[in-house]
Amino acid sequence: MDLTVEKLAKMIDHTVLKPETTQKKVKELCDEAKDYEFAAVCINPIHVAYAVELLKDTDVKVCVVVGFPLGATTPEVKACETADVVAAGAHEVDMVINIGAMRDENYDLVKRDIESVVGASGDAHVKVILETGYFTDDQKVKACQICKEAGADFVKTSTGFGPMGATPHDVRLMRETVGPNMGVKAAGGIRSFKDAIRVIDAGADRLGTSAGVAIVEDFRWAQYSDSWMAPDKPCWTCPSRMANMAKQPKEVYKWYKERCLTCPDKEHNVFND
Amino acid sequence: MSKSSLYADAPILHVNLSDKSILRETIAPEVFKQYLGGRGLGVKLVYDNLAPGTDALSPENLLVFAIGPSTATRVPTAGRFVVVTKSPTTGTMFDSHAGGYFGAQLRRAGFAAVVFYGKADVPVYLWINNDEVELRDASKVWGKDVYETTDMLLKETDEKAQVACIGPAGENLGLMAAIMTDKHRAAGRGGVGAVMGSKNLKAIVAKGTGEVGVHDQERLNAAVERSRRLIKKNAVTNKSLPVYGTPVLVSVANELGMLPTNNFQEGTFNDAEGVSGEKLLERFSAGTYNCHGCPIGCGRVSLIKGEKVGGPEYESLWALGPECGINDLEWIAIANDRCNHLGLDTISTGSTIGAAMELVEKGKLDAPLKFGDTTGILDIIEDMAHMRGLGAEMSEGSKRLAERYGAPELAMQVKGLELPAYDPRGAQGHALGYATSNRGGCHLRSYLIGPEVLGSPVLVDRDRPDGKADLVMLYQDLSAAMDCMVVCRFTNFAWTVDDYAELVSAGTGIELSGRDLLRLGERIYNLERLFNLREGFTAMDDTLPPRFFKPLPEGGSRNRVVHLEEMLKEYYKLRGWDKEGRPTKATLEKLDIPVS
Numbered sequence: 001m002d003l004t005v006e007k008l009a010k011m012i013d014h015t016v017l018k019p020e021t022t023q024k025k026v027k028e029l030c031d032e033a034k035d036y037e038f039a040a041v042c043i044n045p046i047h048v049a050y051a052v053e054l055l056k057d058t059d060v061k062v063c064v065v066v067g068f069p070l071g072a073t074t075p076e077v078k079a080c081e082t083a084d085v086v087a088a089g090a091h092e093v094d095m096v097i098n099i100g101a102m103r104d105e106n107y108d109l110v111k112r113d114i115e116s117v118v119g120a121s122g123d124a125h126v127k128v129i130l131e132t133g134y135f136t137d138d139q140k141v142k143a144c145q146i147c148k149e150a151g152a153d154f155v156k157t158s159t160g161f162g163p164m165g166a167t168p169h170d171v172r173l174m175r176e177t178v179g180p181n182m183g184v185k186a187a188g189g190i191r192s193f194k195d196a197i198r199v200i201d202a203g204a205d206r207l208g209t210s211a212g213v214a215i216v217e218d219f220r221w222a223q224y225s226d227s228w229m230a231p232d233k234p235c236w237t238c239p240s241r242m243a244n245m246a247k248q249p250k251e252v253y254k255w256y257k258e259r260c261l262t263c264p265d266k267e268h269n270v271f272n273d
Numbered sequence: 274m275s276k277s278s279l280y281a282d283a284p285i286l287h288v289n290l291s292d293k294s295i296l297r298e299t300i301a302p303e304v305f306k307q308y309l310g311g312r313g314l315g316v317k318l319v320y321d322n323l324a325p326g327t328d329a330l331s332p333e334n335l336l337v338f339a340i341g342p343s344t345a346t347r348v349p350t351a352g353r354f355v356v357v358t359k360s361p362t363t364g365t366m367f368d369s370h371a372g373g374y375f376g377a378q379l380r381r382a383g384f385a386a387v388v389f390y391g392k393a394d395v396p397v398y399l400w401i402n403n404d405e406v407e408l409r410d411a412s413k414v415w416g417k418d419v420y421e422t423t424d425m426l427l428k429e430t431d432e433k434a435q436v437a438c439i440g441p442a443g444e445n446l447g448l449m450a451a452i453m454t455d456k457h458r459a460a461g462r463g464g465v466g467a468v469m470g471s472k473n474l475k476a477i478v479a480k481g482t483g484e485v486g487v488h489d490q491e492r493l494n495a496a497v498e499r500s501r502r503l504i505k506k507n508a509v510t511n512k513s514l515p516v517y518g519t520p521v522l523v524s525v526a527n528e529l530g531m532l533p534t535n536n537f538q539e540g541t542f543n544d545a546e547g548v549s550g551e552k553l554l555e556r557f558s559a560g561t562y563n564c565h566g567c568p569i570g571c572g573r574v575s576l577i578k579g580e581k582v583g584g585p586e587y588e589s590l591w592a593l594g595p596e597c598g599i600n601d602l603e604w605i606a607i608a609n610d611r612c613n614h615l616g617l618d619t620i621s622t623g624s625t626i627g628a629a630m631e632l633v634e635k636g637k638l639d640a641p642l643k644f645g646d647t648t649g650i651l652d653i654i655e656d657m658a659h660m661r662g663l664g665a666e667m668s669e670g671s672k673r674l675a676e677r678y679g680a681p682e683l684a685m686q687v688k689g690l691e692l693p694a695y696d697p698r699g700a701q702g703h704a705l706g707y708a709t710s711n712r713g714g715c716h717l718r719s720y721l722i723g724p725e726v727l728g729s730p731v732l733v734d735r736d737r738p739d740g741k742a743d744l745v746m747l748y749q750d751l752s753a754a755m756d757c758m759v760v761c762r763f764t765n766f767a768w769t770v771d772d773y774a775e776l777v778s779a780g781t782g783i784e785l786s787g788r789d790l791l792r793l794g795e796r797i798y799n800l801e802r803l804f805n806l807r808e809g810f811t812a813m814d815d816t817l818p819p820r821f822f823k824p825l826p827e828g829g830s831r832n833r834v835v836h837l838e839e840m841l842k843e844y845y846k847l848r849g850w851d852k853e854g855r856p857t858k859a860t861l862e863k864l865d866i867p868v869s
Contacts, residue, residue, distance in 0.1 A: 191728075192728065192730065192731040192732065193730070193731060194731040194732070195731075213506050214506065214507070214508075217503060217506075217769065218730035218731065218769070220769040220770070220771055221730045221731075221769050221770070223787075224747055224770055224787065224788075224791070225743050225744055225747050226740075226743070227733065227740035227741070227743045227744050228724070228730075228731050228733065228744075230733060230734070230737060230739065230740040231734075232732075232733070232734045232737075233734055233736075236734075
């Protein structure tokens with residue numbers, strides 16, 4: 001891959017979504033985004049006006065989350081929230097899909113939910129967070145198809161607050177489903193340049209991470225050895241490894257574990273790494 | 274700024290202790306360009322001036338105290354110094370480093386290095402008061418411990434000066450004698466304190482108030498600002514190390530089954546929680562310690578029985594704790610403090626006690642030593658420094674001790690230097706680093722614990738042998754280059770190769786890319802290798818104790834062994850060395866090392 005430090009930075013949504021985030025932290029985030037020329041900052045709605053002010057006259061976009069992190073508000077509330085943040089200057093909106101409706105197979109509601117946000121977004125791009133850890137592969141595929149039909153610009157893996165983060169497996173599946181003309185954003189658990197390169201290789205064109213500075217800085221190491229990217233144990237990046245009965249619906253958890261039991265790399269699944 | 278304040282123009286002090294002559298000589302421009310300063314300068318001086326086969330404890334050995342072009346500038350952590358000599362412990366070229374404040378004082382006094390030759394007829398110390406340098410009588414402090422010596426010499430010279438000295442262990446030529454500074458910071462490894470003792474040199478006291486110049490202050494300021502920001506942004510340098518200090522590693526190593534226990538017989542210590550960094554903070558913390566110019570502050574200060582003591586740091590805590598099966602954190606801090614007073618290397622001290630305990634356990638040695646039992650150990654430590662009884666035998670280190678009692682396989686060492694606190698079976702690259710370290714069993718020549726355990730800069734599979742030779746070489750070369758600047762190894766968590774290169778370029782005017790800097794490190798590594806080959810070392814010495822080729826019975830690294838042969842083959846190839854581990858002519862030419 002012909003990836004440079006600059007190109008990598010341009011793919012990163014520099015993110016802080018913790019509830020305790022202060023204005024000082026938002027300023028730091030925006031300053032770093034300017035310095036490193038990240039694609040965007042990704043923040044909660046309460047900080048949008050401040051971030052827009054800090055980033056005016058720069059190429060850094062302001063990305064705001066909506067219906068976050070549960071996705072369980074109504075389409076009308078999500079639309080209202082979207083209109084509000086777009087009016088305040090947001091360039092991008094990351095909404096959370098209606099997870100329960102997806103599991104109920106109430107696809108009309110899922111689609112209407114997304115369409116309501118797309119409709120309220122004006123010129124802003126809309127990314128739809130699937131929260132993949134709540135779904136089986138079939139459900140992920142279905143969710144991607146609905147997002148595409150509803151006119152979203154991106155599908156996105158996770159909120160960072162759910163049961164799983166981004167995995168190359170999910171990104172690959174999502175890319176294969178939406179094709180080359182729609183964006184795929186990998187988010188959640190991307191902590192190192194190796195994580196970043198793996199999901200980029202799998203098809204992501206945008207990365208959501210709070211470790212953007214470390215990822216870009218550490219990427220400078222990559223030129224000094226090919227061994228950083230030597231294959232790891234396959235389980236390290238497998239979503240089944242992250243399956244968690246306490247955080248996932250029972251049938252979803254069992255689906256992930258079943259994959260694990262039938263995996264040809266099963267012998268690598270040791271849990272002390 | 275005056276030209277004379279630049280490192281390149283600073284004189285090396287050549288101190289002949291036999292005839293008391295003191296000469297000053299600037300670094301030859303070509304040497305500066307190729308070896309920079311610090312470790313590189315010291316290695317070049319020792320390689321060029323020491324006859325092969327010289328007894329390390331004879332007057333003919335050289336003892337170099339060096340600092341680098343970054344020392345006492347605004348570069349973070351650059352107040353350290355390095356001691357380079359032929360080690361009496363390993364017989365190899367040896368560089369041993371210490372933090373504290375002494376290095377910065379020496380630089381501000383206007384010098385690049387001090388080289389000692391010969392042997393004084395009576396105990397002396399060197400007093401460097403800016404430009405004035407004199408050898409003084411040290412008979413009043415001979416026999417005193419490190420703390421008393423430091424206090425007395427500061428009183429005799431200047432309270433604002435800094436002292437680097439030996440304790441009784443160095444005076445008695447113990448092979449694990451350290452050189453101590455600021456009382457509890459140690460150039461600990463390799464018996465460098467014994468070399469000092471063999472020259473009847475008790476201390477160097479330095480006070481410097483001069484200006485320290487750099488080639489391009491504005492450019493350096495920018496690089497420094499960036500390097501400080503990176504330290505602030507890094508989780509290890511901004512959180513783990515400042516809060517818990519290096520003992521944060523106890524829990525990490527134990528979880529992975531890599532915390533050597535009972536002389537590396539096990540990799541998991543049942544009482545690890547009780548001796549962890551978290552517990553140290555909770556029970557005994559009395560503050561932190563920052564070396565000169567350090568924004569990290571990993572040093573610990575503990576309150577033990579109403580008294581503030583330095584440390585214990587991770588390696589010391591392990592060596593005097595789990596390595597000997599000991600779980601009493603308060604006792605460990607006391608034992609560590611005792612070693613500091615006596616001027617003993619805590620790693621080698623603890624590891625040799627652990628080896629002795631196993632010798633007893635295996636019926637090879639009859640002594641009142643038992644894993645997990647602290648009874649009498651503090652007396653043994655005293656005896657090791659004062660060369661008394663069994664302590665005298667133990668002061669020679671685990672290799673000689675285990676050979677003496679007919680079980681050399683029980684010494685956990687490489688090239689005679691005791692291994693530090695990571696079981697190599699749990700991290701293949703780190704194992705290769707141990708085996709190929711030019712100074713023997715050392716974790717700091719190539720700290721692959723960073724990528725293999727801590728995920729810095731990225732996590733690599735610790736069990737895979739392939740690809741590790743490449744990373745070990747990268748870390749060895751970078752570490753050698755960093756040691757020429759003489760900055761702390763922990764900057765490595767936050768800075769990349771390019772950052773070091775920029776700091777050197779801005780500071781010296783020698784334009785170096787990241788790759789140029791690595792080439793400089795590679796040159797030093799190969800020169801050290803040539804020295805060791807000249808001294809009779811061979812590829813056979815690039816190995817590990819047999820224990821590491823048998824699996825650990827349980828824990829997070831169970832069933833693992835070191836795949837050394839495979840990695841070593843690849844390593845020699847990448848280094849440009851032949852099958853016997855000798856640099857080829859082409860390699861030496863590439864590195865501008867004269868081919869003999």
